Amino acid sequence: MTDVATDVGTEQEAFDALIAADQRVEPRDWMPDDYRKTLTRQISQHAHSEIIGMQPEGNWISRAPSLKRKAILMAKVQDEAGHGLYLYSAAETLGTPRHVLNEQLLNGRAKYSSIFNYPCRTWADVGAVGWLVDGAAIANQVPLCRCSYGPYGRAMVRVCKEESFHQRQGWEILYTLSHGTPEQKKMAQDAVDRMYAPALMMFGPPDDQSSNSDKSMAWKIKRFSNDELRQRFVDMIVPQAEALGLTLPDPDLKWNEERQHYDFGELDWDEFWKVVKGGGPLNVQRLNRRIEAHREGAWVREAAAAYAAKHTETVPNLIGA
Numbered sequence: 539m540t541d542v543a544t545d546v547g548t549e550q551e552a553f554d555a556l557i558a559a560d561q562r563v564e565p566r567d568w569m570p571d572d573y574r575k576t577l578t579r580q581i582s583q584h585a586h587s588e589i590i591g592m593q594p595e596g597n598w599i600s601r602a603p604s605l606k607r608k609a610i611l612m613a614k615v616q617d618e619a620g621h622g623l624y625l626y627s628a629a630e631t632l633g634t635p636r637h638v639l640n641e642q643l644l645n646g647r648a649k650y651s652s653i654f655n656y657p658c659r660t661w662a663d664v665g666a667v668g669w670l671v672d673g674a675a676i677a678n679q680v681p682l683c684r685c686s687y688g689p690y691g692r693a694m695v696r697v698c699k700e701e702s703f704h705q706r707q708g709w710e711i712l713y714t715l716s717h718g719t720p721e722q723k724k725m726a727q728d729a730v731d732r733m734y735a736p737a738l739m740m741f742g743p744p745d746d747q748s749s750n751s752d753k754s755m756a757w758k759i760k761r762f763s764n765d766e767l768r769q770r771f772v773d774m775i776v777p778q779a780e781a782l783g784l785t786l787p788d789p790d791l792k793w794n795e796e797r798q799h800y801d802f803g804e805l806d807w808d809e810f811w812k813v814v815k816g817g818g819p820l821n822v823q824r825l826n827r828r829i830e831a832h833r834e835g836a837w838v839r840e841a842a843a844a845y846a847a848k849h850t851e852t853v854p855n856l857i858g859a
């Protein structure tokens with residue numbers, strides 16, 4: 539904890555002063571239990587989203603239309619695994635071990651981003667995921683680089699750099715398709731039609747249904763509300779869609795001169811909550827695949843633990859952490 543905290547009384551006051559001064563909380567600093575709990579929840583859910591999020595695009599690696607596209611997609615999916623690892627490491631600094639966080643995902647108690655419960659039906663969907671899903675992730679995550687909790691904010695800096703490459707590759711896939719044959723353009727439009735609303739829902743429920751936002755914003759974990767970020771994202775993608783030659787599927791989308799923002803139609807929040815509660819098109823399949831992958835990876839964990847046990851003195855940090 540930095541010098542702002544030294545001339546104040548209680549630990550709570552020191553923490554409040556640190557947040558007010560826009561400084562960072564580090565793992566060994568005192569923090570309120572609820573701050574720790576909120577961060578563990580958000581960071582671990584974010585990690586789970588990265589790991590489950592490998593599935594929709596991972597399914598397309600063997601069907602990518604060229605060797606170059608395959609290599610790019612493999613690198614992207616591998617990046618998502620890396621993001622999951624940085625995020626689990628950041629979450630662990632708050633005191634909950636990784637295997638506990640993983641159990642919460644596997645037993646269905648922890649959430650992950652609703653978007654990954656929708657299917658990737660065509661190659662154009664891979665483009666739409668890159669452009670819209672990674673685009674939404676960037677809009678959400680750039681402010682998280684200034685999160686009050688140091689390890690999360692620092693992890694976000696690297697994640698955002700990689701996400702911007704991901705968004706460009708998605709854009710380039712869609713641009714190529716929308717400037718290809720009429721069938722290819724139709725495929726690109728169909729992908730955008732299906733991904734648009736679920737991508738907007740990634741920002742979370744509307745502010746009046748968001749139970750965590752006020753607290754998280756007061757603690758400077760979140761810097762903007764769900765609706766504020768959703769609006770920023772819509773304002774960003776409208777001109778991008780025009781440049782792509784594709785239409786966003788919302789008849790209410792129009793520029794509002796007075797607000798200096800685009801107005802857009804109401805999203806289907808009943809559908810959102812249904813997906814969040816496990817009733818989306820692919821919730822069961824996504825979770826079962828993760829359970830299966832965890833089971834298949836048992837031998838790797840056993841081998842790593844055996845190696846660590848044998849080399850305790852040279853690699854002490856591999857066990858017992």
Ligand code: BYC
Nearest residue numbers: 584587588591650651652675739740741742748749750751
């Ligand atoms: N899906 O009070 P609220 C990626 C839950 S992966 C599911 O507003 P909060 C990528 C929420 O957890 C990037 N659940 O919550 C990977 C809460 O329930 P609990 C994923 C959602 O936390 C692979 C309840 O609804 N990004 O980019 O203040 C390939 C009420 O919500 C969702 C992140 O995880 C949702 N969409 O705000 C390609 C970003 N939204 O926990 C790409 C980090 C809300 O109280 N997370 N819920 O039981 C955040 O910024 C915030 O957690 C959220 C929600 C804005 C998502």
